[in-house]
Amino acid sequence: MSGAGSTGLRVEERADRLVVTLDRPEKRNAIDTDLVAALHELCARLEREPKLLLLTGGAEGVFAGGADIAQLRERNRIDALAAINSAVFARIRALPMPTVAAVDGPALGGGAELSYACDLRICTARAFFGQPEVRLGIIAGAGATHRLPALIGETRAKELLYTGRRVDAAEALRIGLVNRVVDSPADLLGVAHELLDEIAKASPLAVRLTKLAVDAPAAAHPQLDLLGQAVLFEDPEKHRRMTEFLDRKNR
Incomplete structure (x- = not known):
């Protein structure tokens, strides 16, 4: 099942995942209010029916060139406070199942922040990331000020946020901003699906509770881990998987 419309998203449904493509090529996939509304609808669906998510920018060599500057220029303090x-992006970060951003070409400003909201990032060799907001007279206000330090460390994040410098794929891999770099853009989605295939081999409930635990604040541990493990210890899937493991081992 797939869908497309004027919202700027194309959605392909598979048994265990949704493949979602940003689809505003004429605007370099700039994030406008219609696209934000479509992403909210997507999140509502995945909150009701948890699945893996693969988010990409399509075949045009652009993940997302940032927020729609024409709209952004007209926003006022009330708009800023409306988040x-x-x-x-926070809603994407909190989705029940893992999310992977497949990045080809530029991921700038809000586009970069959208990729940071995903759990994992894979990019092509021609991809690059950047937060040019200070050069436009604003801050990176959609997650980069706290997600980027968590991903690459405070000092590196401050440099990028203060200067607006772009990070190419090789540097992104070296500093831990991305998980893998793919040489050919034609291979990007295949590699992203391979990663999701590996995740899909695991118990869905165990993966979901692992994500919940990793994303929880430090104060929630170890109680959250113990509670999650208690739920899983009573899960029939745990018994089945461990029995199959022991059977294979004893052959």
Whole structure:
């Protein structure tokens, strides 16, 4: 099942995942209010029916060139307090099942922040990331100020946020911003699906509770880990998987 429309998203449904493509090529996939609304609808669906998510920018060699500057220029303090972009990115971050961003070409400003909201990032050799907001007179206000330090460390994040310098794929891999770099853009989605295939081999409930535990604040541990393990110890899937493991071992 797939769908497309004027919202700027194309959605392909598979048994265990959704493949979602940003689809505003004429605007370099800039994130506008219609796209934000479509992403909220996507999140609502995945909250009701948890699945893996693969998010990509399509075949045009652009992940997302940032927020729609024409719209951004007209926003005022009330719009800023409404958390237009940051709210939907936080919702993506909190989705029940893992998310993978497959990045080809530029991921800038809000586009980079959208990729940071995903659990994992894979990119092509021609991809690059950047937060140019200070050069436009604003801050990276949709997640980069806290997600980027968590991903690459405070000192590196401050440099990028203060200067707006772009990070190419090789540096992104070296500093831990991305998990893998793919040489050919034609291979990007295949590698991303391979990673999701590996995740899909695991118990869905165990993966979901692992994500919940990893994303929880430090104060929630170890109680959250113990509670999650207690749920899984009573799960029939755990018994089945361990029995199959022991059977294979004893052959």
